[in-house]
Amino acid sequence: MAARLCENASGHYHCTHVSQPLEISSVLLLIMLGKVSLNFFMLQVKPKNVKVSFMGYFCTSVALVDLVLLLTLSFIFYFEDFALWGMRFTKYHICLFTQIISLTYSILHFPVYLVAALDYYTTVSQTSQFPRRGQKFLYAFTVVVIWTSGVFCILKVPAVYEELEIQNSFSPDQCPLSASLQSYSVSCAMVLLLGTALLVCRKEVISMLLSVRLISFAKQPVLMFSYVSNNSSCFKWQLLSRLLICFLGTWAPFVVLQVLLLLLGLQIPAYMDMNVPWLCFINSFLIAAAYWCRCHDVELTEEAWATDPFVSWKFCFMPFNNENTEPADEPGTGIVIC
Numbered sequence: 001m002a003a004r005l006c007e008n009a010s011g012h013y014h015c016t017h018v019s020q021p022l023e024i025s026s027v028l029l030l031i032m033l034g035k036v037s038l039n040f041f042m043l044q045v046k047p048k049n050v051k052v053s054f055m056g057y058f059c060t061s062v063a064l065v066d067l068v069l070l071l072t073l074s075f076i077f078y079f080e081d082f083a084l085w086g087m088r089f090t091k092y093h094i095c096l097f098t099q100i101i102s103l104t105y106s107i108l109h110f111p112v113y114l115v116a117a118l119d120y121y122t123t124v125s126q127t128s129q130f131p132r133r134g135q136k137f138l139y140a141f142t143v144v145v146i147w148t149s150g151v152f153c154i155l156k157v158p159a160v161y162e163e164l165e166i167q168n169s170f171s172p173d174q175c176p177l178s179a180s181l182q183s184y185s186v187s188c189a190m191v192l193l194l195g196t197a198l199l200v201c202r203k204e205v206i207s208m209l210l211s212v213r214l215i216s217f218a219k220q221p222v223l224m225f226s227y228v229s230n231n232s233s234c235f236k237w238q239l240l241s242r243l244l245i246c247f248l249g250t251w252a253p254f255v256v257l258q259v260l261l262l263l264l265g266l267q268i269p270a271y272m273d274m275n276v277p278w279l280c281f282i283n284s285f286l287i288a289a290a291y292w293c294r295c296h297d298v299e300l301t302e303e304a305w306a307t308d309p310f311v312s313w314k315f316c317f318m319p320f321n322n323e324n325t326e327p328a329d330e331p332g333t334g335i336v337i338c
Contacts, residue, residue: 028098028175029077031272032070039063039276046280046309053307054119055283057139058112059276061147066275069101095175098271104150106180106270111146113186113282120290124307125297179267183274187258190285194244194255201241208245239295242316243288250311254281284311291316 040063050056073094080091119139198205248255254277261268287308291298298317307313 102271105274109182177269180270
């Protein structure tokens with residue numbers, strides 16, 4: 001923002017505007033525009049026949065909140081100084097509203113992921129693609145409660161309110177935005193869990209990757225893992241390697257990004273690290289965890305696999321055996337495990 005310096009000269013205030021090379025409000029608008037575009041792109045590209053879930057409702061709410069924030073900041077940025085409903089708005093409120101959203105996002109990670117994990121754990125074995133109206137209402141009501149509780153904590157809890165007051169004590173040309181400790185903790189936990197799982201299943205994962213071959217199935221090029229485990233251990237541990245390959249086959253760039261951020265110690269502002277791509281990444285991880293915990297309750301039907309819009313988990317459970325396969329002409333995108 002442009003700083004305004006004033007000094008008292010014989011009872012009169014003389015003010016001078018000091019322009020910054022790039023106004024912080026412009027930067028925030030550009031960042032929010034990119035985030036909103038990415039949010040709606042992810043919502044648009046996902047298949048329409050995915051089962052309704054709590055995480056799907058929350059992803060939509062995040063996209064809408066970011067859109068409302070972008071429109072609000074753009075309105076304030078355009079009119080600069082105006083009064084609405086008896087309240088005066090200036091460019092200062094661009095930073096203030098972003099700080100409030102940032103603090104709200106920073107405390108939502110744990111409750112959102114906990115509710116999503118409970119949702120998948122209880123519904124992963126359901127084959128119905130269309131939940132009852134009461135279940136949809138429960139998802140929407142839970143999303144509203146989480147958002148309302150988050151905003152209430154930010155505006156009413158003394159400790160958080162004091163942090164907001166401290167941030168607002170900076171000079172007008174600065175807009176300090178906090179990072180989320182919850183998001184950092186989740187990233188550390190996911191990297192640790194994935195690393196531990198890969199270490200435990202490293203031999204079987206390597207053998208499966210070495211056995212991969214390209215085939216044609218139903219006139220579609222696919223990847224076939226013809227490795228058959230000789231391990232007599234529990235089915236859950238054999239399933240873990242398959243879940244890892246499916247998960248990393250889709251989200252490996254996100255995992256690498258998380259590792260780099262943790263190693264470099266980089267902190268992302270809280271209003272940025274809560275976004276739809278990140279929630280889809282967490283969504284796949286939670287689904288894989290639910291499948292692994294309740295693998296004996298999962299039914300082998302097509303409707304049971306319409307849970308994740310980006311990962312085909314059915315190949316972790318269904319064997320593939322087709323003697324009439326032919327070599328594929330083009331690289332495949334599917335993953336088949338047998």
